[in-house]
Amino acid sequence: MLGSDSEPIRAEKALFDLAAWAAPQAALKAALTSDDVDILGSRPADGVDDEVWHQWTQRFRDYLGAHGHVLFNLDFVNPVAADDPSPIEQSLRFYLANDAAGPYRRQQELIAKRDEVTATLLGRLHGPLRSRISQLLGWAQRLGPLREDALAAMGLGWPTARRLLRELGGRLVSAGAIDEAMDACWLSLAEVQRCAAALDGYGEMPEGLPDQIAGRQARARGQRQVSPPQYLPKNKLMDAFEWMYPAKSSGEDVTVLSGTGGSGGLVTARARVVTGPEDFSTFQAGEVLVASITTPAYTPLFAIASGVVTDIGGVLSHGSIVAREYAIPAVLGTGDATRMIHTGDQITVDGSAGKVFLAGSSAAAPESTRPAFGKRFWVLAGAGVLASAMIVRRVLRGRRVG
Numbered sequence: 001m002l003g004s005d006s007e008p009i010r011a012e013k014a015l016f017d018l019a020a021w022a023a024p025q026a027a028l029k030a031a032l033t034s035d036d037v038d039i040l041g042s043r044p045a046d047g048v049d050d051e052v053w054h055q056w057t058q059r060f061r062d063y064l065g066a067h068g069h070v071l072f073n074l075d076f077v078n079p080v081a082a083d084d085p086s087p088i089e090q091s092l093r094f095y096l097a098n099d100a101a102g103p104y105r106r107q108q109e110l111i112a113k114r115d116e117v118t119a120t121l122l123g124r125l126h127g128p129l130r131s132r133i134s135q136l137l138g139w140a141q142r143l144g145p146l147r148e149d150a151l152a153a154m155g156l157g158w159p160t161a162r163r164l165l166r167e168l169g170g171r172l173v174s175a176g177a178i179d180e181a182m183d184a185c186w187l188s189l190a191e192v193q194r195c196a197a198a199l200d201g202y203g204e205m206p207e208g209l210p211d212q213i214a215g216r217q218a219r220a221r222g223q224r225q226v227s228p229p230q231y232l233p234k235n236k237l238m239d240a241f242e243w244m245y246p247a248k249s250s251g252e253d254v255t256v257l258s259g260t261g262g263s264g265g266l267v268t269a270r271a272r273v274v275t276g277p278e279d280f281s282t283f284q285a286g287e288v289l290v291a292s293i294t295t296p297a298y299t300p301l302f303a304i305a306s307g308v309v310t311d312i313g314g315v316l317s318h319g320s321i322v323a324r325e326y327a328i329p330a331v332l333g334t335g336d337a338t339r340m341i342h343t344g345d346q347i348t349v350d351g352s353a354g355k356v357f358l359a360g361s362s363a364a365a366p367e368s369t370r371p372a373f374g375k376r377f378w379v380l381a382g383a384g385v386l387a388s389a390m391i392v393r394r395v396l397r398g399r400r401v402g
Contacts, residue, residue: 001140001141001144002111002113002114002325003110003111003113003325004141004144004145005107006145006146006149006152007070007153007296008296008322008325009103011066011067011070011300012091012303013103013104013107014063014067015088015091016103018060018063018092019095019096020095021059022056023096025052027045027047027048027049028045028048028056029096030047031048032092039085039089039092040060040085041057064082068081068083068085069081069082069155069156069158069159070155070295070297071155071296071297072276072277073295074154076185077182078276078277079162079277080155080159080162080297082159083162086280086281087277087281087300089281090283090284090304091300091301091303091304094285094303094304098285103303107325110325110327118137121133122134147316147321148296148318148321151295151318166184169182169183169184169185171199172184175195175199176205177195178209178210178213179210183209183213186213186216186217191206191209194206195209224275227335228292228293228312230245230312230335231245245333254340255358256355256358257309257331257334257336257337257340257341257355257358258334258354258355259309259310259354259356260313260314260332260333261315261330261350261351261352261353262308262315262317262319262320262323262324262330262331263320263323263324263327263330264329264351264352265307265327265349265351265352266329266348266349267288267306267307267328267348267349268348268349269286269287269307269346269347269349270286270287270288270344270345271290271309271341271342271344271346272288272290272343273290273291273338273341273342273343274290274291274298274301275291275292277297280300280301283301283304286304287304287306288305288307288309288349289301289302289305289307289308290308290309290337290338290341291308291309291310291311292311292312292338293310293312293317293319294310294313294318294322296318298318298319299322302322302323302328305326305328307323307329307330307349307351308328308329308330308331308332309330309334309347309349309356310330310331310334311335311337312333313332313333314333315332317332319332320332323351328351329349329350329351329352330349330351331349331350331354331356334356337356340358341356345358345359346359347359
């Protein structure tokens with residue numbers, strides 16, 4: 001299933017091509033790898049020819065126009081790369097400063113491996129079974145990447161929506177209703193309608209909005225500290241199968257986290273806890289990305305990360321799919337990795353076993369591990385029982401309605 005083109009891979013290749021264009025131009029390369037240069041500044045960086053700088057900014061804007069809509073989450077208050085390109089600057093500098101193999105070579109290696117494994121699989125089959133498996137595999141390989149395309153496409157409207165919100169917020173700032181333009185994101189629909197009516201001369205502007213916004217922002221900061229549930233909905237039926245989930249409630253003295261092995265491999269490296277796009281610029285090449293969950297906006301970090309650990313997720317989540325394409329180990333659904341791991345900790349990520357060995361762990365991480373058959377069997381059996389129970393429940397409900 002690896003080696004296919006999807007929006008994250010296309011965006012990475014486009015960024016790699018952009019870096020390849022800029023790298024031979026020494027002055028431009030020096031400017032783009034400097035922390036002090038605005039890579040979209042209207043005036044050329046020191047030592048860079050005006051025409052070269054104009055070409056660069058135009059190319060980079062074209063890149064953002066094509067790939068800058070990917071979301072951090074569904075909240076309009078969070079900028080996308082089209083508004084704030086800083087989340088992808090680290091990947092750009094990495095390609096400029098290193099003789100990295102790049103996405104093209106990595107993809108070709110994955111395609112070669114995929115073709116080899118596919119040929120081996122089909123070589124063991126004969127007759128109708130071979131034909132059927134070949135058909136299903138081709139279907140999965142063709143449609144699988146669409147999942148990431150759809151996830152990335154969810155943000156297509158965000159740049160326009162944020163421009164509209166910024167315009168509305170700017171008018172409300174001028175009217176003295178709020179303090180900053182994007183504070184408009186913290187208003188309710190009813191409040192926005194009252195504000196809009198007041199701007200048009202109908203009624204009075206609501207009072208006390210800055211204090212209400214400050215309270216909502218404080219509550220949101222508190223909610224970010226809460227560990228989200230591993231599954232939804234939360235009810236007695238789902239709770240009965242809680243034992244199936246790999247993450248367990250951790251004590252403060254735990255040294256090994258359990259999760260779902262989303263991408264195989266083993267790596268020991270420094271951890272970097274990323275709580276949001278404001279942390280992207282601090283991420284360093286070779287670190288393990290530790291986050292509550294990953295979305296398309298995180299993808300540029302995968303290009304320079306050595307591994308991925310998340311609180312939420314499974315084998316079909318964005319983190320797993322993209323980590324496999326980048327050939328880095330990933331452990332998803334640990335429950336509270338962002339609470340138990342701190343930036344700078346030296347951790348070991350075993351993506352094959354779904355284990356994360358924390359700093360100070362007395363348990364030696366194995367060289368190569370894989371989940372025991374018994375555990376996989378019971379997980380699959382439990383999933384089957386759960387699915388059957390839900391089907392029976394729906395059937396019975398349908399009969400009662402009838």
